Amino acid sequence: MKRHLNTLFVTTEGSYLAKDGAAVQVRFEKKTLLRVPLHNLDGIVCFGRVGFSSQLAAACAEAGVSISLMSPHGRFRAAVVGFSPGNVLLRRQQYRAADDAEATARIARNCITGKIANCRSVLLRAARDVREEDRAGRLKLAAKQLAPILRRVAKADDADTVRGYEGESASKYFASFGDLTSVNAFQMNNRSRRPPLDPINALLSFLYAMLAHDARSACEACGLDAAVGFLHRDRPGRPGCALDLMEEFRPVLADRLAFSLINRKQVSSKGFEVTSSGAVRMDDKTRKTVLTAYQTRKQDTIEHPFLGEKTTMGLLIHLQARLLARHLRGDLDEYPAFIWK
């Protein structure tokens, strides 16, 4: 079993990471802030201007700890990883499946089936928590509208059809985001990504970036090529397989977390600044709150519906990557997407 390890997030720009024996040392202005043994980590994520030594990079690559370099707002820029696990047969099978329309459709269909089902669960759970009857009613209605799309996508036998249903469900789902919170500052007009144009979009983009990072590590860790996807077509620089795996987790790990942070007033509109271009940025304090909440959420335990074993939300994505690998190697008839209830 992959052990549950921590991710070290370095958000202080100007800090420097060095190798100190079998540990990583975080320095800032010539003072050592922190020392973490490498065997406690599965990843180091650096935001913005953070430096590190080549010795640390090599030690991390060897210990299987990835170092990811993100923009200050959480966009992935580069990673230091060691040799990929040597499962060349799995990779070849992955490429063959990606070239095969039928195999691609089957995997893409299950990813999106999981995603839409999980979107519905987010809406229905919120409906149960909401006191205002009209808001709850609208959330239930939105979930209801997703049901026929879910039924159809579960039977789809070609990837473009799956992509169509995914778009249709996404626009219905995002349209109901207004009812997920009554906090005005976090109302969403449109999903805007590059750049996010309001606080909720900034918050979601940041969480999606963290999730994509984890999905990428999960692919790498079980020998899948993170770049070759099924639902997401190849595009240089895009981690297609990681994005595929991520779909079913977006509602559960990112969207729901974003709205509980807002509704519990753990983040407020004051933590977001609008730049002169209209792009919205999170301040350092908010980013830290979000990262902490994300890490805490990953510790929550859950029973895996297919494996029937207790696991944590954080390991779930690793298990899904492994199940995808086992499907590609012919051990499972289909990819068992994670359906959350």
Added chain:
Amino acid sequence: MTYLDDDLLPISALQHYLFCPRQCALIHLEQVWAENHLTMEGLLLHERADSPTHETRPRDAGGSVRVERALPIRSLELGLIGKADIVEFHHAGRSQQSGVSPAAPRIIPVEYKRGKPKANDCDRVQLCAQAMCLEEMCATEVTEGALFYGTRRRRTDVVFDDDLRRRTTQTIDALRAMIQKRVTPAAVRTKACDKCSLIDLCLPDVTSGQRSVSRFISRQLASHLQDDKLDA
């Protein structure tokens, strides 16, 4: 037929194959590995035997034993490569030597194992394969070896008779066939799985062929969409 360097299979794979062909495929075809407490114990036990050293001890009657640790061995006939924990080269004493040239030493491979002797003969097959490698490399016969079990702390002698040699070549053939086909066999769930460090990568409970994902998805969806039906 002789094999080329690139086609040599690790001797340790024979033991994996006899324990579970799927475990063997996961390690040697898919190159996954996971440690558990059992593999860690094995590692610690091997630490000393694994450092390449040698020493020569005098024996009675003027003979001597040269003990080689972590000796690299291979056989191009069998297509195997590996490392022997310990190989003893027993040189006879002067009184037993005839003529000018000294007699070939008696070779005894010794393998360290954690735990106790196993029910199946995987340790004996591994040792026999080492012996056959040594026979090819030293151009001599190797008729016996020994296994040293951690919990027993005592040597168990192994005689390389025809039966064991046949069993060894059969295992090598089966292993090679599997590696060449590049197919990981389906899981078979047994009690042994609980001891296997790869259980979480192998997932025998869901990959042993009885569980259908398509049925699982339908069931999940039906139960997920229950509320929708109720409201309709």
